[in-house]
Amino acid sequence: MSRTAGVTPGTTPLLRIAVPNKGTLAANSARLLAAAGFSFAPARERLFSADPIRSAEILYLRARDIPAMIAGGYVDAGITGRDLVADSGHELRELLPLGFGRSVVRFAVPPGTDEDPRTWHGKRIATALTTLTRRHLAKLGVRARVVPMSGAVEVAVHAGIADAVADVVDSGRTLAAHGLRAVGAPLIVSESVLVAVPHRAGSVRLRNLADRLAERLPVGDTVFVR
Ligand SMILES: Nc1ncnc2c1ncn2[C@@H]1O[C@H](COP(=O)(O)OP(=O)(O)OP(=O)(O)O)[C@@H](O)[C@H]1O
Numbered sequence: 001m002s003r004t005a006g007v008t009p010g011t012t013p014l015l016r017i018a019v020p021n022k023g024t025l026a027a028n029s030a031r032l033l034a035a036a037g038f039s040f041a042p043a044r045e046r047l048f049s050a051d052p053i054r055s056a057e058i059l060y061l062r063a064r065d066i067p068a069m070i071a072g073g074y075v076d077a078g079i080t081g082r083d084l085v086a087d088s089g090h091e092l093r094e095l096l097p098l099g100f101g102r103s104v105v106r107f108a109v110p111p112g113t114d115e116d117p118r119t120w121h122g123k124r125i126a127t128a129l130t131t132l133t134r135r136h137l138a139k140l141g142v143r144a145r146v147v148p149m150s151g152a153v154e155v156a157v158h159a160g161i162a163d164a165v166a167d168v169v170d171s172g173r174t175l176a177a178h179g180l181r182a183v184g185a186p187l188i189v190s191e192s193v194l195v196a197v198p199h200r201a202g203s204v205r206l207r208n209l210a211d212r213l214a215e216r217l218p219v220g221d222t223v224f225v226r
C-alpha cells in the first residue's frame with residue numbers, strides 16, 4: 001500500500017496516524033479523531049482507511065505495537081498508552097496527553113511479602129511490561145528476575161510462577177480479587193497520549209493535528225466512554 005493511496009497526486013502527502021484497533025483505548029481514540037473532523041472507516045471493516053479531504057490515513061494497530069511503528073517511520077503519529085511507550089524502549093515525544101485510559105502501573109504482592117521492592121533481590125516478578133519493570137528495578141538497585149507474561153498476570157502468584165507482579169491498576173478490583181496489594185511507588189502514571197518521533201514533533205502538520213485534537217478533548221468532568 002503506497003503512502004499516497006486515496007489522495008490526488010500533487011496534493012499534500014498523507015499524514016499517517018496509528019490508532020489502537022481494539023482494547024481499552026480503541027473506542028475513545030476513534031471517537032476523538034471523528035470529533036476532530038476526520039472521516040475514517042471503523043476498524044471492524046478494515047485496518048486502514050484514508051480521509052482524502054484531510055490528506056490523512058489511519059492505521060489500526062495493537063496499542064502495544066504503535067510505538068515501534070512510529071519509531072520505525074511507518075506512521076507519523078499515534079495514539080497509545082504512556083506506559084506502552086515507556087515499555088517499548090523507544091524515545092518518542094508526547095505531543096498531547098489525551099486524558100482517557102488512565103492507569104497506574106504498580107507492583108503488587110500477597111500478604112506476608114516484604115512491601116519494600118528494594119528488598120526483593122532474587123524474587124520473581126511477573127509482568128507484561130518487561131522493559132518498564134526491568135528499568136524500574138535497575139533504578140531501585142534490585143536484582144530481581146522478571147517473568148514475562150502477555151496478560152492474566154494476577155494469576156502468577158497463585159500459580160507459583162512469581163513472587164510479585166507489576167501490572168496496570170485502574171479500579172484496583174482485579175488485584176483485590178486475587179488477594180494482592182499494591183506496594184511501592186508507581187512505576188508510571190499513564191494515560192493515552194498522542195506521540196511522534198522527537199525530530200518531527202515540531203512539524204506544522206503534527207502541531208496542527210495536536211491542536212485539532214486538543215480542541216475536541218472533553219473538559220472538566222466530562223469523560224469519554226470507559
Ligand atoms: N483497566 C484497564 N485495563 C487495561 N488497560 C488499561 C486499563 N485502564 C487503562 N488501560 C491502559 O490501556 C492500555 C492497554 O491497552 P491494550 O489494548 O494494550 O490492552 P487491553 O485494553 O488490556 O486489551 P487486550 O485485552 O487486547 O490486552 C495501557 O496504556 C493501559 O495503561
Ligand SMILES: O=P(O)(O)OC[C@H]1O[C@H](OP(=O)(O)OP(=O)(O)O)[C@H](O)[C@@H]1O
Binds near residue numbers: 175
Ligand atoms: O484495576 P482494575 O480496574 O481491576 O483493572 C486492571 C486490570 O485490567 C487489565 O487486565 P485486562 O482485563 O485488560 O486483562 P489482561 O490482564 O489479560 O490484559 C489489567 O492488566 C489489570 O489486570
